Amino acid sequence: MFAVLKTGGKQYKVASGDVLRVEKLAADAGEKIQFNEILMVGSTVGAPFVAGAAVQAEVIDQIKGDKVINFVKRRRKHSSKRTVGHRQQLTLVRITDILESGADKSGVKAAIGAGSAPKAAAPAAAPKAAKAAPVAAAAGADDLTAITGVGPAAAKKLNEAGITTYAQLAAVDAASFEAVKVKPEWVEQAKELAK
Structure with missing residues (x-):
């Protein structure tokens, strides 16, 4: 069975046992999390999400992505150049379960992005x-x-x-x-x- 989940503004097609690199999540290594924004489970399509469905995963590690270098150079005399590097913060997760229903009763912590803490x-x-x-x-x-x-x-x-x-x-x-x-x-x- 497979599912399509949404996290970090991206969609991922996953099956049990898959290892994913997703946008940084607020979870520690070894912790169990649950993705609740499920767009599709098997042949069941949700509008906008499949009700009661979830994908459970185990956090393997918090990592950084490959370095991306942005180099800008303007030609001609007295021009300028600029180099900027970036390494994206990622979370490595292993998919453990795909639940078609009963996600609310599982008791597993929901996956929340690192920058989206609830505000008062x-x-x-x-x-x-x-x-x-x-x-x-x-x-x-x-x-x-x-x-x-x-x-x-x-x-x-x-x-x-x-x-x-x-x-x-x-x-x-x-x-x-x-x-x-x-x-x-x-x-x-x-x-x-x-x-």
Whole structure:
């Protein structure tokens, strides 16, 4: 039986006992891993992956690929040349099992690329929320930036002037208010939002 698996942006046709050189995986030598992105098992084709299928493998070693040299030379007088070398980090694995179903219950660690460690979503979302909403002066304050034309800077000035809710902004006389230049459209929108 054979399977087609996807890892590191490449596809590999494998059978039990095959040895593969794949993009670096976050696993140590001797560790057992499982590839869950299976495109095909025998004659069963998945869309996009075959459900419940997996390929289990044992990590043999972490190696480096052959050195690739990129040499650039520009002809003519006063030209330049540049040499850059690169050795790709690879993982050597031996395919041990091809599972057509029951991959979730196997208990084997999923193969994850070395550069794709899971990132914490909660800390990243907190700074965005802090930027989007201006600091409210009171606990019962409204988000004044919901009014068209009122940005974070104008909302901050309105908060400093003592206007923190839509009802307070709706009661302001736009012509006579001195602390901040209030536009009549803001007052109209505040009346609609205060309802």
